[in-house]
Amino acid sequence: xFEWLVAILVFFIGASLVLYIVxxxxxxxxxxxxxxxxxGLADKQKKIVNMAMGPVWEANHMWLIIVVVxxxxxxxxxxxxxxxxxxxxxxxxxxxxxxxxxxxxxxxxDAIQEPRSQRFYTWTFGLSSLWTSMWxxxxxxxxxxERINTKSVDFHEAYVAPWWGxxxxxxxxxxxxIFAFLASAYLIxxxxxLELKRLFARRASVFNVLVLFVGTGVFMAARRDGDDLARxxxxxxxxxxxxxxxILLFGLLWFRIETRHSWLTRLVAASQAGLILxxxxxxxxxxxxxxxxxxxxxxxxxxxxxxxxxLNLALLIGSLLIFPSLFYLIKVFKAK
Amino acid sequence: xxxxxxAARLTMAxxxxxxxxxxxxxxxxxxxxxxAHFFFLRTGKKEYLELTRMWMKGVAILFAVGAVSGTVxxxxxxxxxxxxxxxxxxxIGMPFSWEGTAFFLEAVAIGLFLYGWNKxxxxxxxxxxxVVGVSGxxxxxxxxxxxxxxxxxxxxxxxxxEALNIDPVKAMFNPAWLHQTLxxxxxxxxxxxxxxxxxxxxxxxxxxxxxxxxxxLKIAMAFAxxxxxxQPLIGHFAAQRVAxxxxxxxxxxxxxxxxxxxAPLYLGGLPDEEKMEMNFGIPLPGMLSFLAFDxxxxxxxxxxxxxxxxxxxxxxxxxxxxxxxxxxxxxxVVSLLYLHFLKKNxxxxxxxxxxxxxxxLGFIAIEAGWVVTEVGRQPWIIYGFLxxxxxxxxxxxxxYHFLLFMFLYALxxxxxxxxxxxxxxxxxxxxGDERV
Numbered sequence: 203x204f205e206w207l208v209a210i211l212v213f214f215i216g217a218s219l220v221l222y223i224v225x226x227x228x229x230x231x232x233x234x235x236x237x238x239x240x241x242g243l244a245d246k247q248k249k250i251v252n253m254a255m256g257p258v259w260e261a262n263h264m265w266l267i268i269v270v271v272x273x274x275x276x277x278x279x280x281x282x283x284x285x286x287x288x289x290x291x292x293x294x295x296x297x298x299x300x301x302x303x304x305x306x307x308x309x310x311x312d313a314i315q316e317p318r319s320q321r322f323y324t325w326t327f328g329l330s331s332l333w334t335s336m337w338x339x340x341x342x343x344x345x346x347x348e349r350i351n352t353k354s355v356d357f358h359e360a361y362v363a364p365w366w367g368x369x370x371x372x373x374x375x376x377x378x379x380i381f382a383f384l385a386s387a388y389l390i391x392x393x394x395x396l397e398l399k400r401l402f403a404r405r406a407s408v409f410n411v412l413v414l415f416v417g418t419g420v421f422m423a424a425r426r427d428g429d430d431l432a433r434x435x436x437x438x439x440x441x442x443x444x445x446x447x448x449i450l451l452f453g454l455l456w457f458r459i460e461t462r463h464s465w466l467t468r469l470v471a472a473s474q475a476g477l478i479l480x481x482x483x484x485x486x487x488x489x490x491x492x493x494x495x496x497x498x499x500x501x502x503x504x505x506x507x508x509x510x511x512x513l514n515l516a517l518l519i520g521s522l523l524i525f526p527s528l529f530y531l532i533k534v535f536k537a538k
Numbered sequence: 539x540x541x542x543x544x545a546a547r548l549t550m551a552x553x554x555x556x557x558x559x560x561x562x563x564x565x566x567x568x569x570x571x572x573x574a575h576f577f578f579l580r581t582g583k584k585e586y587l588e589l590t591r592m593w594m595k596g597v598a599i600l601f602a603v604g605a606v607s608g609t610v611x612x613x614x615x616x617x618x619x620x621x622x623x624x625x626x627x628x629x630i631g632m633p634f635s636w637e638g639t640a641f642f643l644e645a646v647a648i649g650l651f652l653y654g655w656n657k658x659x660x661x662x663x664x665x666x667x668x669v670v671g672v673s674g675x676x677x678x679x680x681x682x683x684x685x686x687x688x689x690x691x692x693x694x695x696x697x698x699x700e701a702l703n704i705d706p707v708k709a710m711f712n713p714a715w716l717h718q719t720l721x722x723x724x725x726x727x728x729x730x731x732x733x734x735x736x737x738x739x740x741x742x743x744x745x746x747x748x749x750x751x752x753x754x755l756k757i758a759m760a761f762a763x764x765x766x767x768x769q770p771l772i773g774h775f776a777a778q779r780v781a782x783x784x785x786x787x788x789x790x791x792x793x794x795x796x797x798x799x800x801a802p803l804y805l806g807g808l809p810d811e812e813k814m815e816m817n818f819g820i821p822l823p824g825m826l827s828f829l830a831f832d833x834x835x836x837x838x839x840x841x842x843x844x845x846x847x848x849x850x851x852x853x854x855x856x857x858x859x860x861x862x863x864x865x866x867x868x869x870x871v872v873s874l875l876y877l878h879f880l881k882k883n884x885x886x887x888x889x890x891x892x893x894x895x896x897x898x899l900g901f902i903a904i905e906a907g908w909v910v911t912e913v914g915r916q917p918w919i920i921y922g923f924l925x926x927x928x929x930x931x932x933x934x935x936x937x938y939h940f941l942l943f944m945f946l947y948a949l950x951x952x953x954x955x956x957x958x959x960x961x962x963x964x965x966x967x968x969x970g971d972e973r974v
Contacts, residue, residue, distance in 0.1 A: 257649035264642045275631025285616030289933040307602035313964030505628030512706040520639035527646045
């Protein structure tokens with residue numbers, strides 16, 4: 203019974219994270235894309251990003267909140283460990299979330315649209331998107347591979363060392379590339395402007411190649427720290443399958459990124475990101491995090507059964523309310 | 539240099555103080571927007587459409603700031619108070635999980651409402667605006683219910699510093715949830731109603747778009763006046779609950795140092811904690827006993843019944859309470875005045891001039907009220923079980939955390955005000971700024 207309660211919650215965390223990455227991640231990516239030179243298409247691009255993100259970004263952001271709520275209610279031990287040991291990157295993440303959410307809305311709803319303030323919003327939006335996705339990657343990387351030290355009283359060892367290093371930063375860059383890739387792939391279908399479509403398609407290809415390179419870089423960075431992450435990925439059949447699948451899709455996408463078939467492109471891109479994330483879950487299962495003292499499993503971190511029952515109930519009923527409304531939202535704004 | 543504990547408490551205080559303004563707006567202003575939208579759909583008059591769009595843009599901006607500042611809070615619970623979350627998460631996480639659901643629906647609905655013009659059936663579109671309000675209002679209730687548990691904890695057994703036999707449902711429906719949610723939700727309607735009314739009164743005085751601003755004023759005041767006239771009763775109910783649940787808080791609120799029957803109620807006054815006496819206050823003999831227990835002779839526990847290290851800061855709690863009650867009374871009187879003028883269907887300029895400076899008062903009352911709730915609960919974070927100092931994070935350098943977030947809140951607070959001004963200017967340009 204208890205195992206099942208935990209398992210369902212782990213499923214909800216996983217599903218929420220995947221949705222956060224494939225939906226919310228693209229919103230970060232859109233900001234990153236706006237930082238890149240666009241050959242005179244910047245204004246058109248801004249309009250497309252506003253229209254594509256505007257109706258959905260707050261809903262997309264909610265997946266992160268859901269994960270946080272599940273963690274602090276259902277797995278308080280894990281939540282506390284993260285918030286204490288990763289205090290600094292969490293604060294950095296929060297600053298990014300605040301700045302980004304505010305300036306994106308300000309940019310669209312500022313009643314007086316003038317070049318100077320608009321330029322300020324766009325740059326701040328882009329830089330904070332880049333900043334926040336970096337920190338998301340860094341935090342994700344710090345949770346595992348025995349980086350968190352809960353015993354030390356030394357400031358550096360306890361609060362800096364877990365996230366400071368080549369490996370977490372490479373994962374940060376990796377996440378950034380995935381987000382930019384997702385945004386490029388999704389945005390192709392948002393515009394009818396052929397020039398803009400081509401720009402997004404070109405970027406989708408570039409970032410897809412970057413994802414592959416930086417992904418290899420993640421394994422190398424881990425290796426440099428004496429951690430054979432690549433072997434862990436390959437040794438489990440499921441994570442191996444995820445990796446192979448992501449690479450195969452890479453090939454498929456390479457030939458299919460074009461100006462038509464926008465939904466197919468989106469689907470393939472999202473599956474690729476989803477597979478990478480799922481493979482990562484499989485490698486880390488059944489742990490919610492790993493400290494220098496060893497792993498902490500979801501079961502060990504879980505709250506008493508009475509709490510888990512209520513949390514499951516809220517999530518199940520919540521899903522019945524949320525998913526139909528979410529589909530309606532997508533139907534109204536994304537169905538062509 | 540401030541201590542780590544003080545820095546963390548101030549960070550939390552400013553985070554909550556910042557968020558509560560946007561949260562209040564986010565959960566009440568959609569209803570005003572819906573009312574204006576409803577009148578537009580029924581009458582087709584342009585001023586209602588302009589008003590809906592103007593308020594909608596306000597809601598969009600304020601909602602976004604509220605959403606991200608709320609995200610900060612959900613993290614900060616763990617970043618600042620891991621010792622609290624260890625216990626509170628499993629016990630009182632339930633209303634938060636419901637709040638998450640409600641807030642998710644709100645986020646979907648606001649996307650539909652903001653961008654759904656001409657893309658949906660007109661009334662379906664109108665209904666999404668209503669969903670924004672209803673789910674926002676529900677979110678508020680869930681979060682305040684969770685706060686109620688900190689004041690009146692139940693739904694667990696405290697055994698050797700561990701919480702056992704957890705009952706999340708019992709925790710959510712704690713003895714403080716009802717009066718706190720009633721009090722807060724009504725306060726939000728008051729504060730936002732008066733703020734909006736004050737802004738439109740100012741625009742009327744400046745002679746801008748009379749029809750638009752008069753409609754706006756009436757809609758806002760319909761909410762504000764109703765709420766302001768009910769609030770004194772709810773406040774009274776809340777005080778009576780606090781008298782039973784947290785007598786130390788009530789004693790601090792009233793500057794009541796010595797346990798007594800026929801306890802006096804002080805108007806104003808500055809309590810002196812050292813000498814345990816009240817300076818400059820006007821005592822109304824027996825009134826505190828009556829207000830707290832419906833009986834002039836009832837004994838009201840003073841702070842002398844509590845060990846010194848369990849006293850909340852008396853001066854802050856008392857002054858904040860006086861500010862809240864003072865503003866609440868003022869707004870109730872002004873509401874009666876409003877009803878009087880509404881009946882005559884004529885608002886003299888002097889009345890409009892009076893509404894303008896009232897604009898921020900409701901928010902000041904909300905802030906003061908939360909100071910009473912939170913400071914009045916000190917030194918406890920979970921009343922009677924866990925002290926705030928024992929919940930603090932071990933991470934050092936909270937001062938920097940405090941400065942960083944102060945800077946962010948100041949920046950975005952100012953930017954929001956600046957943007958609101960630009961909204962109002964633009965809306966009047968659209969109305970052609972007829973000076974009638």
